[in-house]
Amino acid sequence: MKAARFHGKRDVRVENVPEPDKAKLGPREVLVKNRYCGICGTDLHEYAAGPIFIPTEPHPYTGARLPQVLGHEYGGTVVAVGTDVTDVAPGDKVSIQPLVSPRDDYYGRRGLYQLSDRLGIVGLMWPWGGMAEYSVVNDYNVFRMPDSVTDEQAALIEPTAVVVYAAERGGVKPGSSVLITGAGPIGQLQVLAARAAGASTIFLSDTNDNRLAMARQILPDIITLNPKSENVVEAIRDRTEGHVGVDVALECVGAEAALATGIDAVRRQGTVVQVGLHVGKPAVDGFAVTFKDIDVRGSWCYSTLMWPRVASMIGSGILPAEKVVTRRIRLDDVVENGFEQLLSPTGQELKILIDLQ
Template identity: 85%
Template structure:
């Protein structure tokens, strides 16, 4: 079968690898024929500067190492199941929840699987990934999809779970005012998640006018701001009650300046949620953080139990995640039409889906 395999920085190859042997499935394994797979910002960082998360020596829990089949935002159809799998059957359309961790360590016993020190991720630290014709995952990684969730939407549940969880971490609720920094795929999904949670006034800040224009198509009443031409903090204060700033700010870039903007733009006793991953150790304005009595919170992945709820949000139309999809490509074109397009400074693409049919 074909698979997109990461070998090193800017070295992703389409290779022929053996198909999974259904006769050798473990008792709780599920064999999936992959359908759509999204290219995540994490995949893009690995391609441009990796290996970062992809292990060069065997992963301590999963045993995976280079070369790695990529892809953790995907869905497909169950082909075969292990003898102890009961919640899905061959023919079921499924979405993959890609986090892999012990069920019996400190966090696993508490259902906080995403916090395990031994965490692995399908498509990054697992022998299989979504950028291939087939994959093998654990039974707990597989969630059956209702008929009203399309195959494309099934591949969008993973990034949508990230932003739904971040909105929950921020305490976004009906009537909230919200700032999102960064108009990439996660930032644009984040404005949709904020609206789904009940936010009424939503600001989006980014330095790329192309992406801000796309955001206005995704959510027409979003208030877009460009820090190159706008005083973001003053513009937000001018449009919030009492000139105090937003209730919640969600930083979706992973940039020091964006975090600083969130701290300045949020009201006193507001909440700043760090969603984007910083590659370094940014300075944080501790004085303002204290003086304004702000909560600064991290948001790592999501609860692995969120899949049915996020699927329902997408399938119902309350959170139309498919609006961020700007291109669909074939696996053979994943480098030229996928990774390289997403790295273009023009920023004319958001979410690119690989069609594996």
């Protein structure tokens, strides 16, 4: 079968690898024929500067190491199941929840699987991934999709779960005012998650006017701001009650300047949520955090039990995640028409899906 495998920085190869043998499935394993797979910002970081998360030595829990089949945003159809699998059956349309971790460590016993020190991720630290024709995952990684969710939408549940969880971490509620920094795929999905949570006034800040224009097409009443041409904080205060700033700021870039903007832009006792991953250690204005009495919170992944709820939000149209998809490509073209296009400074693409059939 074909698979896109990461070998090193700027070295992703579409190769022929052996198909998984359904006769050798473990008792709680599931063989999936992959359908669509999204290219995530994490995949881009690995391609441009990796290995970062991908292990060069065997992962302590999963045993995975280079070369790695990429892809953790995907769905497909169940082909075969192990003898002890009861939740899905061959023929089921499924979405993959990609976090792999012990069920019996400190966090696993509390249902906080995403916080495990031994966490692995399908497509980054697992022998299989979504950028291939087939994959093998654990039964707890597979969720059956309702008829209301399309094959494409099934591949969007993972990034959507990230932003739904972040909105919850920020306490976004009906009537909230929200700033989102970063108009990439996660930022655009974060806009939709904030609206689905009830936010009535949503600001989106980015230096890329193309992506801000895309955001206005997705949600016409959004207020877009470019820090290169205007004072974002003052523009926000001018549009919020009492000139105080927003209730919640969600930082979806992983940039020091964007985090600083969020801290400046929230009202006193507001909340700043760090969603994007920083590659360095940003400076934080501790005086402002204290003086404004604000909360600064991290948002790591999501609860692994969110899949049915997020699927329902997407399938019902409350959170139309498919609106961020700008292109569909073949697996053979994943480097030229996928990674390279998404890394282009002109930012003409948002979310690219790989059609594996």
